Amino acid sequence: METVDIGKALLQLENLSIDYRINTGMLSAVHNVNLTLRHGEIYALVGESGCGKSTIAHNVMRLSIDHNEVINGRIIFEGQDITSIPEPEMEKIRGKKIGMIFQNPLDSLNPVYRSGTQVTEALMLDGMSKKEAVLRTIELFRDVQIPNPEQRIAAFPHELSGGMRQRVMIAMMLARNPSLLIADEPTTALDVTVEAQILRIMKRLQQKFRTGILLITHNFGIVAEIADRIGIMYAGEIVEEGTVFDIFKNPVHPYSRALLSTLPRYHKSLRRIAAIDGNVPRITEKRAECRFRNRCPYSSEDERCATQSPNAVSFGSGHIVRCHRAEEDRV
Amino acid sequence: MSEHNAIISIRNLNKQFVLSKRLFSRKKSVVNAVHDFSMDVYEGEVVGLIGESGSGKTTLARILLGLTEADEGSIRIDGTELTNAGRKQLREIRSRCAVVFQDPAANLNPRQTVESSITRPLVITGVPRREAKRKAAEALREVQMDESYLFSYPHQLSGGQQQRIAIARALVMRPKIMILDEPTSALDISVQAQVLNLLLDLQEEYSLTYLIVTHDLSVIRYVSDRIAVMYMGRLVEYGTTEDIINNSLHPYTKILINSVPVLDPEHRNNEKAMFSGEPGETPEKLAACRLAQRCPYAMQQCFEGTPPMQEVTPGHFAECFLLSDRR
Numbered sequence: 001m002e003t004v005d006i007g008k009a010l011l012q013l014e015n016l017s018i019d020y021r022i023n024t025g026m027l028s029a030v031h032n033v034n035l036t037l038r039h040g041e042i043y044a045l046v047g048e049s050g051c052g053k054s055t056i057a058h059n060v061m062r063l064s065i066d067h068n069e070v071i072n073g074r075i076i077f078e079g080q081d082i083t084s085i086p087e088p089e090m091e092k093i094r095g096k097k098i099g100m101i102f103q104n105p106l107d108s109l110n111p112v113y114r115s116g117t118q119v120t121e122a123l124m125l126d127g128m129s130k131k132e133a134v135l136r137t138i139e140l141f142r143d144v145q146i147p148n149p150e151q152r153i154a155a156f157p158h159e160l161s162g163g164m165r166q167r168v169m170i171a172m173m174l175a176r177n178p179s180l181l182i183a184d185e186p187t188t189a190l191d192v193t194v195e196a197q198i199l200r201i202m203k204r205l206q207q208k209f210r211t212g213i214l215l216i217t218h219n220f221g222i223v224a225e226i227a228d229r230i231g232i233m234y235a236g237e238i239v240e241e242g243t244v245f246d247i248f249k250n251p252v253h254p255y256s257r258a259l260l261s262t263l264p265r266y267h268k269s270l271r272r273i274a275a276i277d278g279n280v281p282r283i284t285e286k287r288a289e290c291r292f293r294n295r296c297p298y299s300s301e302d303e304r305c306a307t308q309s310p311n312a313v314s315f316g317s318g319h320i321v322r323c324h325r326a327e328e329d330r331v
Numbered sequence: 332m333s334e335h336n337a338i339i340s341i342r343n344l345n346k347q348f349v350l351s352k353r354l355f356s357r358k359k360s361v362v363n364a365v366h367d368f369s370m371d372v373y374e375g376e377v378v379g380l381i382g383e384s385g386s387g388k389t390t391l392a393r394i395l396l397g398l399t400e401a402d403e404g405s406i407r408i409d410g411t412e413l414t415n416a417g418r419k420q421l422r423e424i425r426s427r428c429a430v431v432f433q434d435p436a437a438n439l440n441p442r443q444t445v446e447s448s449i450t451r452p453l454v455i456t457g458v459p460r461r462e463a464k465r466k467a468a469e470a471l472r473e474v475q476m477d478e479s480y481l482f483s484y485p486h487q488l489s490g491g492q493q494q495r496i497a498i499a500r501a502l503v504m505r506p507k508i509m510i511l512d513e514p515t516s517a518l519d520i521s522v523q524a525q526v527l528n529l530l531l532d533l534q535e536e537y538s539l540t541y542l543i544v545t546h547d548l549s550v551i552r553y554v555s556d557r558i559a560v561m562y563m564g565r566l567v568e569y570g571t572t573e574d575i576i577n578n579s580l581h582p583y584t585k586i587l588i589n590s591v592p593v594l595d596p597e598h599r600n601n602e603k604a605m606f607s608g609e610p611g612e613t614p615e616k617l618a619a620c621r622l623a624q625r626c627p628y629a630m631q632q633c634f635e636g637t638p639p640m641q642e643v644t645p646g647h648f649a650e651c652f653l654l655s656d657r658r
Contacts (some may be wrong), residue, residue, distance in 0.1 A: 045441075048519040049490075147608075161609050164385075191383040193548065193606045196590040200605070217519065221592030225599050246597040261548070262524040263594055275524035279489050 009076075010180055010212040011037040011060065016073035018055055020066070028283040029055045031236040031291075033073075036314075039179065040210035042202075044223045044244075044248075047233035050280050053216045056261065057182050060214070061100055062090050078179070095122070099173035103185035105165035109157040115168045116153025122175040140171040144201055163194035170201060177209065184216045199226055220263055224248060231316070232256045235280055235291040242319035252321045255292050294307055337407075338508060338540050339372040339395065346390055346564075363617065364390040366564035368404070374507075377534060377541040379551035379572075381587075382561035383610045387546045388393055391561070392512050395542070397421050398458035409507060426456060429501035433513035435493035439485040445471070446481040449500045470499040474529060491522035495529065502533065509534075511543045515550060527554060530572050552576050553582070560584045563613055563621035566640070570647035573585075580649040582626050620652070628653060 019029040030052040037043045045053040058064045062082075071144045082093060102108045110118060116137050123133035134153070140148035144167040156167055166186065173181060183202065187195040197267055203226050205211050215227060223230055223244065230247045231238045232255065240253040251257045261274040280297040290296070290305045299305040302324050310322045346365040359522055364387040371376045382388040393399040395406065399597040406413040409538050416424065432438045437573060439448055446467050460622040468478050474495040485493055493531065494514065501509060531554060534541055542586040545551050551558060558575040560568040560583065568581040579585050586606050593599070608625045614634050620626070640650040 049520060113391050163609050191588055191610060192548070192590040193383065193587065194609055196592075199592075219592070220520075221594055224594050224596045225592040227596075248594075248596050259521060275528055277525070278522035279522070280492065280519075 008039060009036050009216065010039045010041075010078065010101070010138075012074075012076040013056070013060075014074040014076065016056070016059075016075065017071070018052070018059060019070045019072075021068040021070070022037070022284070025284050026070070026286075028236050028286055030059075031283070031286075034238075035214050035231060035236055035238065035241075037214055039212050040206060041229065041267075042206055042213040042215055042227045043217040044217060044227035044230045045233055045238075046217060046220065046223055048218060048231055049279055050282075051233040051283055052236040053185055053233050055234065057100070057114065057184050057214065057216050061094055061098060061182060093176070096126075096176050097178050098180045098182065099178035100182040100184065101166070101169045101186050103188050105162065105169045105189070106157060106170055109165060111157055111194070113136075114154050114156055115160060116155075119153075119168065119172045119175050122172055126176060136175070137171070139175055141167075144168075144171045145197070147169070161192050161194075163198065166190065167201070168197055170198075170205075174205070178211070180212045180214065182216070183213045184217075185218070187222060188217075195222075202226060206290075220260070232259070235283055237291060237322065238317075238320075239292065239323070240321045242315070246319040251321075252315060252326055253292075253296060253323050254296050254325075258295075258297075283310075288316075290322075336374045337371040338374040338409055338541065339370075340405075340407040341368060341370045341395075342405045344391075344394065344406065345402045346387075346394060347402055348400065352431075356655050363387075363564045365394065365401070366617075366621075368564070368566055369379040370559055370566055370569060372540060372542055373421075374540055375538045376556045377543065377554055379546060379555035379558045380542060380544045380561060381546065381558060383587075385544055385563070385610050386561045387564040388546075388561050389512060390519050392430075392542070392544050395510060396428065397425065408414050416611050425592060426452075426504050428508045428510065429504055429506035430510045430512065431494070431497050431501050431514050435490060435497050436517075438497060439656060441485050443493050444482050445488075445496050448485075448496065449481075449503055451517070452500065452504050466503055467499075470503040471496075473502060473533065474499045489522075490518050491525060494518060496527050498526075498529065498533070502537075506539070507538075508540045511541060513545050513547075514543065516545065516547060523550070530554070548588065553596050560587070563610065565621055565650070566648075567622070567651070568649040571648075574644070574647040576646070580643055580647070580654060582628055582653070584649075590625060 010263050013033050013035040016030060016033045018026045020029060033056065033224045045056065047053050059071065070084065074081055077093065078235045082090065119137045119140060120133040123136055124130065137153055138149045141152060146152050146164060187198050190198060199222060202213065206213055217223060221279045227244050229243050231241045234255050240251065247256060251260055258276045262276060276295055281294060283291060287307050288307060290310050293305045310324045312320050312322050313326045314320055344365050346368060348362045348364055349359050350362060378404040380388050390399060390588050394401050402415060409427055411420055411424055413424060416607050438529065446464065449470055450463040450468040453466060454460065468481060471481060476495055493551060515526050518526060527550065533539065543551060543555065552572055555572050555583055557565055557571050568575065568579065568584045574586065579588060586604055589604050606625045612624045613621050614623050618637050619635060623629045629654060638650045638652045640648055641654055642648050643654055
């Protein structure tokens, strides 16, 4: 096991709640999320679709300009509260200090510009001359292991494969050397052999430049491979948080346990997988209750599940669980 | 399971797609989507066909369904030759061979209720409407959904429910064979497990034959009796799930299995053998190993000839020059 030097806080979310006005009321997408990501750390937010993990990522970058969105709580980046700073201030942070890569690189690259041009453009924003920028781009392409970088800078996005496009995205993000990288499902669109290459590149970045990475994914395999800490999200809340070993070896919340047991594992061939019945609810009415209640096997045993929101219970250093049952078993 | 009755039998199948090199140019390039492909699927077994994007696995599934025409070779489905079948025979084969596609939202008609989606194949084959409606309700129960969903529209259902409807629609014709093209890759993990369990229950109950096409090794290893590994249009290895996962012979299979993230953080730093390059990089010559440019063990002969398919242990086939040396 390697030790990642865990430094001071890079990104903090404090009681972050995000709601959307919809015609029947308010939809609670993210509820009371607290999270700390340190320099040089890979923090994975894991959950099923609709749990709010991408909503958090987009709001840290302030990419959503939805007037029906209501944000409460604070987003603190490098000690500065960026929740309500004016847009020109945010522009200095977005891209420069916080980089982001998305699931489908073809949507994020401009199809009418050559891939190299899009990276040199980012470099020239920082006042580099064109000549220098081109040389630096070639160097960056080499960093993300694009073969023949001198030729590839002239290629249009459609001439590149999915893996190559994602590498261009990573190079573009790296060009401005941000201290935080948000990776929203970075390998979901890629084949496994290519996924393994991209994960290795991300791991190397974290070790070489001490980049903090907020990894948004639903794939536990990737998490087991590169994450340091994990937050498990369900219906807008982080229900359990801990190191990758806490979560994989000793999951406490019924949802985390159920989720881990649904994974078709390699060493088992029982021909049946444990499934979680039911679906993730849409929360349009905030009530004091546990949001996992309707799918939880234990909720009938405890009346508090229907009447109180569970508190965060600490299970030793950094392992936090929100469940009424955990309050009794606390160590 | 009757082991020796091949319900699907594919022999030397070829399919090429011709592309223009540039828009309006006369220069053409050829993609061998399926290249000299032979394989048998026995009655009542679950066969997983695995490959990366561009390996030709979906083209193969489409040829089996009669949606794409093959250039050469033969396919026998349940005793009927597909490649020169007439309209009537084709219709009959299709009623015995059902399909479930990857994206459930895209293959249900958004303007039709669940009931009309499920009854449609029955009505087309001349089943009276009343009878068809009764069967639709029954099919819905079989996929563990309430009958009240019969009058819902697809957008009112979740992804898992939509996929169940697609399965119900496939089942309603009482097929012998089901071709499942990435049946769970659009679903969340907890729902994926529900759908896989349902598929396995149905397979046992009606002794169906499944051909599951996917790129997800963890799913396929879990449900299949046998696994076929495809790379750039060719079958590179075929054997029981046990053979493929624990005793894989072909370098491609080995590295594919190695690339899948292990669900255990304690094994995260094991140095992995990895491929350079990406699928799609193949030698210029057609008669060469398709993997030669990416393979860490590539030798001169790999670029000069196609490796022979060999039965290394009974029922375990692989094509690689390294294996001929060993024998």
